[in-house]
Amino acid sequence: MASELGETIRQTRKRLKLTLRDLSERSGLTVSQLSKLENGKQRISVDLALKIAGVLQVPVTSFLAAPRPMPQARRSITRAGEGTRHETQGLVFEVLCSDFRDKSSLFWNVTVTGRSLDETGGWRSHSGEEFVQVLSGTLELHTRHYEPLVLNTGDSLLFDGEMEHGYVCLGAGPARLFMSNSMQRTMLYPLPDAQG
Template sequence: MQGNVGSKIRDARKQHNITLRELSERSGLSVSQLSKLENGKARLTVDVALTIAGVLHVPVASFLFSPKPGMQARRSITRAGSGVLHEGNAMVFEVLCSDFRDKTNIFWRVTLLAKSFEENGGWRSHSGEEFIHVLSGSLELHTIHYDPVVLQPGDSILFDGEMQHAYVSVGDEPAIMLMSNTVPRDSVPLASAG
């Protein structure tokens, strides 16, 4: 699999008429490291893929993901205000694009009304990763291992869901955010046969 990734990097570099040395200078990665990546002798990390993709002006997904044979062409649309709503602890979750089977992410539009840690129900934790992008209002995110951080519209954060966390809306209006939770593969129930 790494060899396939390496050839994708090499092909993108050559399409842009960039030598290995030029890619090294522009990316800050050594010629040796880039050569090992292109020859499948080193593992490509997400950070390195992002760096190379940025220099070559190509989508990072072209390095990180390969289409699977027989892959389906699926899509899911949730029209504005039509997602299923879940309410609790001064939060309203609108489930977005939920009709894929065997998905690995859950997407939400969340309206946070809680003005205090207690009003939000205290600490919560879950398996997987959590991503938040603030759309409006101000969100104060509390985590057990870090000082609280205030996120403004346009700010994003990704953290491990196992780490205890809590949300507080600061300011006059509710915090509205897009949220995604990964679903660990071992926690997804298998579809019953037949």
Template structure:
């Protein structure tokens, strides 16, 4: 349960910065009452509010949203360039990144997308969890069931519910290269690479 953590973190950081609730209220646009309720676990801390507070208090937003662990966590995983396990599918190449952790919340890939049509990239796919893409190279068209296709340029990113059928198409002469992350659902079911619905 997160509420006691919110209480400890926000109040502790606010006091360490020498701020009163009134001062934080004026800066954030949140009422003193609302801030007090959040600090006391009587109101839910939304992600948007956490972003506002983290900016004002100059701490990472994860300081408010992460749960404490019973023991210090000091895990890390490194994948050297080109050394990840590679899976080839129709029109796409997936390189698995930083896969050493036994208990995962996310799966990371470097994906090269060569297919120029939905069919060439294996068709529509869907799977549990969320999917995040950050375009590194080329141009990429993202097709989703409930939205018009959108074109990503290098530096663009997208996050969507991956159970919504989706497909990728490389646009232009160059292959599209993306950094992809998938959340791992509570049941531990990993997204399939084929993934067709």
């Protein structure tokens, strides 16, 4: 895959009539680094992909997604308010676009009403990463490794799901979130169900 990705970078660069030195100067990466990437001798990180994609003016996913021999043409739609709902202590999860098989992420609208860790089910953890964006209200994120973090409307956060964490609602009304969980390995997250 690294060699195919390197070839994609090379072809995109050449299409824009850029030399390795041009790309180096514009991206801040060394010519040596770029040469290793193009020749499949170095794996690309998200940070490197973002820098290169910005210069080449292509979506960063061009460099991060594994190429498929036959492109898929799937889609999943959840109309507003029609996602499957799971209610747990102090939290309401609405599952979004859940009908894909073999997906790599879960997507949720989450409403947090609990005003303490006890009121939202306590600590939780899972493999992969968790992305949260506050759509409305104020959220306090608790983790075992950091001080509590207050997030307001429009704020977003990405963190390792294996780090124990919990949510608390601050303010007068509930906190409404958009959440995505990657499923890199078997999920250990206490997924919302009747048990809470």
